Amino acid sequence: MSLSRRNLLAASVALTVGFSVSAAMAEDTIKVGALATLQGAFTVLGEDGMRGVKLALQQHNMMAGGKKIELVTGSSDASPDSAVNAARKLVEQDKVQVLVGPLSGDEGLAVKNYAKTQPQVTFINGTSAAQDTTLRDPAPNFFRFTTDGAQWQAGLGEYAFGTKGYKKVVTIAEDYSFPYTQVFGFMSGFCKSGGHVVNKFWVPIGNKDFSSIVASIPDDIDAIYVALGGADAVNFLNQYEQAGGDKPMIGGSITVDQTVLGSKGKQQEYVVGTPSAGPIADDWDNAAWKKFVADYKAAFPDGFPSPSLFAHGYYISTLAMLDALDQVKGDVGGDQKAFRDALQNLKLDTPTGPVTLDKNRNAIASIFLTEVAKADDGHLYNKVIKVVDNVNQTLGIPEDDFMKLGAVSRDNPSCP
């Protein structure tokens, strides 16, 4: 009996040793990890992010700088623990040299901290958009070409106050770092224009019952600012409409997306005229954007009707990596210094215009101010009102003044 056990032990020892030496790598390939939420509440978003990675790689024939790109996929469930676990596996076991990801706000903060312990690997953000991933205490090997959630709201506050004439609003948003950043971005313009945010409601991700919040929305406000994603937005709007709510809405970057625009019911009429802002606009009349949408549809017939901002974000992040690798002829030796310098100085041409990086390795890019409109055939779409070019992380405020505003949180900023 103990004989068979001994055999098993020997086998497992052999297995372990085998695994640990199998990491040797060929010289003419570059290993790239892609990390997205392929499980949990954000699964569909993560899958669309992966489509962005694949599209960029396909367009480059899986080659960059004369070397073959080998893609390894990692999955998280939007919790920071799972993101770090998956990143650790990609970096330490699969020995990827570049990692693209993660998708969600708190994941980004955690992976940034992990990046500091792995200086030999370059991390390129997926779509995670929390402000402090790059603004405070950044990691020297973490790059973000996708801008943060506050940048995504550039121009929205001024537009809501000036053009729409909303003076007093309340905000309803999910309770984690990305919506904090979005609310910050909206309020920085809105409060400066003279608007007041009389109350802020924070709900857990996946909240089903909004009745207590709907009941506590005061009557003397002009609009509600809603930064909820996917099913949360649909649930809130249904319940708000059923309770007889009639205040107009201002949308966060992932609030008035295809899930809301495509849903049936009375809220269809309600959302017409809702302004929002974000890094993409579905119906932007621009050749590069239209080509990107067409390429996406051709490559993924079973994907979304139009690429989401997650496909777009992962696409341009992967594109940045490929362009930089082309520039350095695939040289990722010497602590990747040449590669990182190339990334830092990249002038990236994306479907949404040029992107450059600031000194914290955070993107300066174009943001789209949109408003929900009804097309002739009755379907709803986000009409582009204005493209705000060169939005930087401090939203045009001098850096010292911006840092004095403090870190985003549930209570900061405030203008009641």
Place this chain on the structure above:
Amino acid sequence: MSWATTNAAPKPATPAWMKVIRPQHVLVALFLIAYPLVASPFWIVQIGAQSLFLGVIALSLMFLAGYGGMVSLSQMTVAGVAGYMVAVFGTNSTHPLFGWPLWVAVPIAIVIAVAFAILIGIISVRTAGIYTIMITLAIGVAVFYFAQQNYAIFNGHSGFAGLPGPEGFGLNWRDPMPFYYMSLAVAAASYLAVIYLARSTFGLTLQAIRDNARRMNALGFWVNLHRVVAHAVAGLIAAVGGLLYVWMNGRVSPGTIDIGPVIDILVIAVIGGLRHPVGPFIGAVLFVLMKNFAIDLISPERFNTFIGLIFLAIVLVSPDGLLGLWRMASDRFKAAGSNRQWSNSWRNNNSK
């Protein structure tokens, strides 16, 4: 309870513990000690150490379920409470509160976690079977939502990051090798403690209560007290496992004690086997390997289905998990081959 007879009246020359130790035990111990010398940091920490401390947390469930007949789903919650408390009382970078050194924070964290486990025990011991499962699940979910929505203590959805690992003897105990050996020491100590406890008067009483609580009550035993003490012991084991958990990640947030991780602990214990303390560790190794490598074996969109099917297959084929599979295989081997008396501690321990 045939082990009682094998252990009773050993020959004067050989101490009891020597009769229990067999060659395979020495081999496993040697392998576990030598493992970090041959493995890469990833295999040392994320596979090795993680299996060990998840095994420790699942061991606390095995102790309650296997010996006490109480399936508690709140063991991960107890572990999480210990993790949260070490963040609250110790240092962290996101939401500094007390900032006490670890040698103060760790004992406080463990005491609070054990107190919490005792509270869970007091609430749940009057129930049995599926009701115990439901009430402990409810406690776990309640703590999760409380942690997610309380900002004064738990810092809401973000939780705590930047937790330092313990340092001492010139080592940072979060480095791969020290962390592995710390996990191994904790795992070995918990394992031996459970083995010892199961053979103590307390353990025997607990098992008797599991088998027939009314009879034990009639015999004059304070049934519920024994059960609450079992919760306290399991709480201590889970708490130490929870500390290792948050030290590995350097962070703790509501996601750590969400319903998913809570169920994971049950899955680990069940696929490993609830009949012997080694089961949770075997289950943890398989679980951690699957979590990390299933995505490489099958398309990224389907790997969770694959993991689920494997676990389902194990439980279908063998209700006692991997431990049961092992026993089935060895029984068959024995029947076909030798007639040799095979007295294995876990086997005898459970042949009732």
